[in-house]
Amino acid sequence: DTAVSQTPKYLVTQMGNDKSIKCEQNLGHDTMYWYKQDSKKFLKIMFSYNNKELIINETVPNRFSPKSPDKAHLNLHINSLELGDSAVYFCASSQRPNTGELFFGEGSRLTVL
Amino acid sequence: GENVEQHPSTLSVQEGDSAVIKCTYSDSASNYFPWYKQELGKGPQLIIDIRSNVGEKKDQRIAVTLNKTAKHFSLHITETQPEDSAVYFCAASIMGGGSNYKLTFGKGTLLTVNP
Numbered sequence: 001d002t003a004v005s006q007t008p009k010y011l012v013t014q015m016g017n018d019k020s021i022k023c024e025q026n027l028g029h030d031t032m033y034w035y036k037q038d039s040k041k042f043l044k045i046m047f048s049y050n051n052k053e054l055i056i057n058e059t060v061p062n063r064f065s066p067k068s069p070d071k072a073h074l075n076l077h078i079n080s081l082e083l084g085d086s087a088v089y090f091c092a093s094s095q096r097p098n099t100g101e102l103f104f105g106e107g108s109r110l111t112v113l
Numbered sequence: 114g115e116n117v118e119q120h121p122s123t124l125s126v127q128e129g130d131s132a133v134i135k136c137t138y139s140d141s142a143s144n145y146f147p148w149y150k151q152e153l154g155k156g157p158q159l160i161i162d163i164r165s166n167v168g169e170k171k172d173q174r175i176a177v178t179l180n181k182t183a184k185h186f187s188l189h190i191t192e193t194q195p196e197d198s199a200v201y202f203c204a205a206s207i208m209g210g211g212s213n214y215k216l217t218f219g220k221g222t223l224l225t226v227n228p
Contacts, residue, residue: 004156040220041151041200041220041221041223042218042220042221043157043202043218043221044218045215045216048215056215090156090157092156097211097214098206098207098208098209098211098214098215098216099208099209100145100162100208101147101159101162102149102157102159102216104156104157104158105156106154106155106156107154107155107156
């Protein structure tokens with residue numbers, strides 16, 4: 001029973017394409033996040049949603065658009081992919097915003113050629 | 114905003130030795146300091162955390178110390194084992210500080226435990 005699951009695990013695509021990554025959590029948490037981990041392992045928050053409402057929106061290009069259809073799901077859509085978008089994208093959840101443990105998914109490795 | 118510095122970036126120890134990873138933070142309002150372990154191909158996982166009203170916390174072979182005055186905290190792993198090999202991240206945030214506060218991570222330490 002995976003607590004935070006994201007798909008796909010691997011994604012290889014050409015520059016200029018549009019792609020989506022999906023995330024689901026079965027922990028009953030109110031808050032979900034997208035983090036980007038670059039090749040140097042640096043973890044940086046991109047977005048956070050609480051009960052489907054956007055609460056954190058870091059300085060991320062407009063090509064990235066998160067969507068939360070319900071509090072158990074948070075998807076990430078990326079338009080016009082660029083080489084610099086290559087990274088591992090992690091979805092995470094917590095019981096409430098900024099109240100303790102983050103539960104991470106296993107990551108989605110995006111490679112843009 | 115908060116800035117978290119983490120050292121060293123890589124650490125290699127012999128099995129059975131101790132390992133220490135150090136972090137400093139910049140925002141004196143930060144009051145929650147978790148440590149995450151990321152194994153190869155996996156997402157980060159919380160291994161221990163400490164709040165600012167406590168100076169030290171232990172859980173078996175893992176301990177974390179916090180010096181609020183100096184704004185630094187450290188992770189100590191004793192009797193290291195090969196399965197401790199992973200990337201370790203420190204982080205800081207203001208727990209209960211509002212929904213727009215976020216967890217700021219250090220840049221990670223790759224720990225290698227040699228058998």
